[in-house]
Amino acid sequence: MQVTSRHFKEGAHAALHDKDIQKAFSKVKGGFPVARAKAASELPEFEDLRDAGRDLKNHILENLDYYLEYFEDQVLLQGGRVHWCSNYAEARDVILQICRDADARTVTKGKSMITEEMALNDFLEKNGIEPIETDLGEYIIQLAHEYPSHIIAPALHKTKDQVTELFHEKHGKYGFTERLTDPQALVNEARSILRDKYVAADVGITGANFLIAETGSTVIVTNEGNGDLTQSLPKTHIAVSSIEKVVPTLEDASLFLRLLARSATGQEMSVYTTFSTGPKRREDIDGPASFHVVIVDGGRSDLVGSDKQDLLRCLKCGACMNHCPVYQAVGGHTYGWVYPGPIGAALNPQMVGLEETRHLPNASTFCGRCEEVCPVRIPLPKIMRLWREQAFETEVTPKPERWGIGLWAYFARRPALYRIVTRIGARTLKTIAGKKGRIVKLPLMGGWSSVRDFPAPQGATFMDQWKKQNRGRK
Amino acid sequence: MPARDKILGRIRHNLKRGPLGEEAANALKARLEGHSRGIVPNRTELPHKAQVDLFVAKASALAATVARIATLDEVPEALRDYLTAHNLSTKIKMAPDKRLDALPFDKTPMLEITRGSAEPSDEVSLTPAFAGIAETGTLCMASGPETPSTLNFLPENHVAVIKASQITGTLEDSWDRLRAEYGVGNLPRTINFISGPSRTADIEQTLIMGAHGPRRLHILIVDDEKKS
Amino acid sequence: MSATAKPKNVALFVTCLVDLNRPSVGFAAVKLLEAAGCTIVVPKAQTCCGQPAYNSGDKKSAKAIATQVIRAFRGFDYVVAPSGSCAGMIRHHYPELFKDDATMMVEVGELASRTYELVSFLHDICGYRPENVRLETTLTYHDSCSSLREMKVKDQPRALLGSVDGLEIREAEDREACCGFGGTFCLKYSEISESMVDTKITNLLASGAETLAAGDLGCLMNIAGRLKRRGEKMKVLHVAEVLAGMGDTAGLGEGEN
Numbered sequence A: 001m002q003v004t005s006r007h008f009k010e011g012a013h014a015a016l017h018d019k020d021i022q023k024a025f026s027k028v029k030g031g032f033p034v035a036r037a038k039a040a041s042e043l044p045e046f047e048d049l050r051d052a053g054r055d056l057k058n059h060i061l062e063n064l065d066y067y068l069e070y071f072e073d074q075v076l077l078q079g080g081r082v083h084w085c086s087n088y089a090e091a092r093d094v095i096l097q098i099c100r101d102a103d104a105r106t107v108t109k110g111k112s113m114i115t116e117e118m119a120l121n122d123f124l125e126k127n128g129i130e131p132i133e134t135d136l137g138e139y140i141i142q143l144a145h146e147y148p149s150h151i152i153a154p155a156l157h158k159t160k161d162q163v164t165e166l167f168h169e170k171h172g173k174y175g176f177t178e179r180l181t182d183p184q185a186l187v188n189e190a191r192s193i194l195r196d197k198y199v200a201a202d203v204g205i206t207g208a209n210f211l212i213a214e215t216g217s218t219v220i221v222t223n224e225g226n227g228d229l230t231q232s233l234p235k236t237h238i239a240v241s242s243i244e245k246v247v248p249t250l251e252d253a254s255l256f257l258r259l260l261a262r263s264a265t266g267q268e269m270s271v272y273t274t275f276s277t278g279p280k281r282r283e284d285i286d287g288p289a290s291f292h293v294v295i296v297d298g299g300r301s302d303l304v305g306s307d308k309q310d311l312l313r314c315l316k317c318g319a320c321m322n323h324c325p326v327y328q329a330v331g332g333h334t335y336g337w338v339y340p341g342p343i344g345a346a347l348n349p350q351m352v353g354l355e356e357t358r359h360l361p362n363a364s365t366f367c368g369r370c371e372e373v374c375p376v377r378i379p380l381p382k383i384m385r386l387w388r389e390q391a392f393e394t395e396v397t398p399k400p401e402r403w404g405i406g407l408w409a410y411f412a413r414r415p416a417l418y419r420i421v422t423r424i425g426a427r428t429l430k431t432i433a434g435k436k437g438r439i440v441k442l443p444l445m446g447g448w449s450s451v452r453d454f455p456a457p458q459g460a461t462f463m464d465q466w467k468k469q470n471r472g473r474k
Numbered sequence B: 001m002p003a004r005d006k007i008l009g010r011i012r013h014n015l016k017r018g019p020l021g022e023e024a025a026n027a028l029k030a031r032l033e034g035h036s037r038g039i040v041p042n043r044t045e046l047p048h049k050a051q052v053d054l055f056v057a058k059a060s061a062l063a064a065t066v067a068r069i070a071t072l073d074e075v076p077e078a079l080r081d082y083l084t085a086h087n088l089s090t091k092i093k094m095a096p097d098k099r100l101d102a103l104p105f106d107k108t109p110m111l112e113i114t115r116g117s118a119e120p121s122d123e124v125s126l127t128p129a130f131a132g133i134a135e136t137g138t139l140c141m142a143s144g145p146e147t148p149s150t151l152n153f154l155p156e157n158h159v160a161v162i163k164a165s166q167i168t169g170t171l172e173d174s175w176d177r178l179r180a181e182y183g184v185g186n187l188p189r190t191i192n193f194i195s196g197p198s199r200t201a202d203i204e205q206t207l208i209m210g211a212h213g214p215r216r217l218h219i220l221i222v223d224d225e226k227k228s
Numbered sequence C: 001m002s003a004t005a006k007p008k009n010v011a012l013f014v015t016c017l018v019d020l021n022r023p024s025v026g027f028a029a030v031k032l033l034e035a036a037g038c039t040i041v042v043p044k045a046q047t048c049c050g051q052p053a054y055n056s057g058d059k060k061s062a063k064a065i066a067t068q069v070i071r072a073f074r075g076f077d078y079v080v081a082p083s084g085s086c087a088g089m090i091r092h093h094y095p096e097l098f099k100d101d102a103t104m105m106v107e108v109g110e111l112a113s114r115t116y117e118l119v120s121f122l123h124d125i126c127g128y129r130p131e132n133v134r135l136e137t138t139l140t141y142h143d144s145c146s147s148l149r150e151m152k153v154k155d156q157p158r159a160l161l162g163s164v165d166g167l168e169i170r171e172a173e174d175r176e177a178c179c180g181f182g183g184t185f186c187l188k189y190s191e192i193s194e195s196m197v198d199t200k201i202t203n204l205l206a207s208g209a210e211t212l213a214a215g216d217l218g219c220l221m222n223i224a225g226r227l228k229r230r231g232e233k234m235k236v237l238h239v240a241e242v243l244a245g246m247g248d249t250a251g252l253g254e255g256e257n
């Protein structure tokens, strides 16, 4: 997928002035976070589960090679196939080849972030295969030629009116000509169109929330049921997963399932949690005849053992963005690559380069709400800070900013000199402010003054007054 | 170098070690085979009767409907009553399951029963569940020749039959039952955990029922434990 | 070292913003700490905790400034700051900064463990409650992110404010949301910051309170500055000023009469 993170500030400006985006994303606050808080409060074990989830993921990452190989063995035993891919290009090629072997003309797709990362749809289309997204949100943005603005609610940025127009424009060819405004009617129309697509598809591609080493199963979690129709109706099922999704046992998966839906939508369980193991059995009367697991590295192995390994714990629940005030203000597309919000700010620099994405880890107040709700306790602010440090060290941080900090630090490290500068500073600012007690236009601080007045200093600094009171005993 | 070796090699390199030694590998193998449970919510630590009630309450809260019947033989009539009460089609695609086959459908001549996996034209399905999970009101469906999984998804209305004795406390309990039935390390092709009917909130975060899967989920619980 | 009756020997970490912008907060802190039975020292060699450098990725400068703080604050029972953000920096981030430096770590860990945010220190460690303090006002308390999430300060200020006569607390909606200050964030991403502070202000005003208090001057300057820009009347004070009976001090951004 094309990366536009470089233009974060311009994107933020546009998003902040876009009424629809503002309406859509300001609504997030009252939805997911409220539901999550309720679900968390209704499970007394929730906080302990989060600790256990963090520890279990760490254990898995320490033994990732072992569990992946074990998983592979089980898939093979069950009659499935495993394809290892170092990067996106390899994965796209492998998937294309499987589709070609199946003589596929159309493929249905369940929601999958890793296939977003590798821009699989464009690739398949270029190669003459029609991919059809089946998650309603994904379907909407595919029709609109856009990309997800949220990892579990991809069409969050779309208003109902936009969906009305989109369906009206695109569904005529199926004989649907009415302009629908009722959300239920819109869902029904998409439902009926996609029904035929599921049945006609030659290949179904899904992601995987988990890979179970013990049984060689792939697991998907949905509310709509689209993923299940995708993976059970076509003759071929391809599950695409990144390497960190493996978990040892069914019991271990249960632990994460208790965290995932609660953190994501506030549900105790999503409506459909499905474990797929191998192709259909000989006597089965439905299910795919062939089952492929495509395991993609895509930069993850670089994180293993690094100071940012914690990122690999991510369950892709979306809680961090749901609770992020920056995300709520600027929406998902502003982040400029697949993952928006705090997880994007922490992960995207790794995936697509710090130079391109340097704004992302900087555009945070470190308010800490993301870490507070992350089911596996990923220290997102800390990782953003590591990127800031790396940007500073490698001079990705712009010069004026570096100099500004350097100059400030020069004084901060010299208390005597600092006293003089602050003494003059406080007096000067107070004088500029005069009787009003505030400064409308602060010299050299356009970023402050464009938004706020500057409350003027009271006069003499604390340290000077303290000294004058002769209380400086040390 | 094949991608597999590259990926595993990189992981090991970054973990500053080679492939796990025998001892470490054995410890992990023992962990895999131990199936030890993590933290399990204690809300299901109840007598079985209360677990069934919890299942009913949880499933109902998920917008499934539940009816409790005394014997399996009452399924046809309960099914008929449900379908007529909701003005639904009486053409039923039934899982080709032996126990369902034995049901007295002669008592409900208005029900038109066909057997097999689901087709897009099917409006109502009738399937047996493998287990029920009281913790969350979730059905556990296991696929097989007699229980095609498409029946759980394609028809608009899904009616599932479960015996009270099949209702367990937690997810972990259902794993134990699956292992007992299918053997350790084996699962049927598809295990569906179903918690209520299909839904979406993808248009302006408004909850709409019946996205792709069934619009309605009706659960018939056979109280097979009453007599004891 | 042990006698509980002995006054607590407290070093005040003034914070750079209080020093420069609002010394009255520092004096309020001194007044409160003394009332709570502490003896106060203000180490001279302090400037700032180093957060601006730390959050900008300039680890080297942050470490140098931190080292200066560590030296200046040796030998006290407690280090107290009228800011959750600066106290959080010393308590939680200094150990992070020096985690690879075993020799420094001993002292850093020890400093971290005796560093407190003012209000929680008064409440939790000193068991202090304001007496005969009066302020006729309706007040809403803003939880600064670092006070709330790093220093776990939430109920303590509300408990102490509850002992102020004439003061009625009006909680705002979404009170745990960030105000959009974020240090240099508010300069670098001013438009996003504006949107965040406006959301915050909408909720603060909707509470119907006349006065806003918080425990961090950064947030207060941001919110007060924006309130003034929008022509709103809400008076903005540091919570220490309210608790110390200095509630009649001119609010942030207001001229002295």
Ligand code: SF4
Residues within 6 Å of the ligand: A263, A313, A314, A315, A316, A317, A318, A319, A320, A321, A343, A370, A373, A374, A375, A376, A377, A378
């Ligand atoms: S970082 Fe945490 S909160 Fe964010 S998506 Fe991943 S698991 Fe969820």
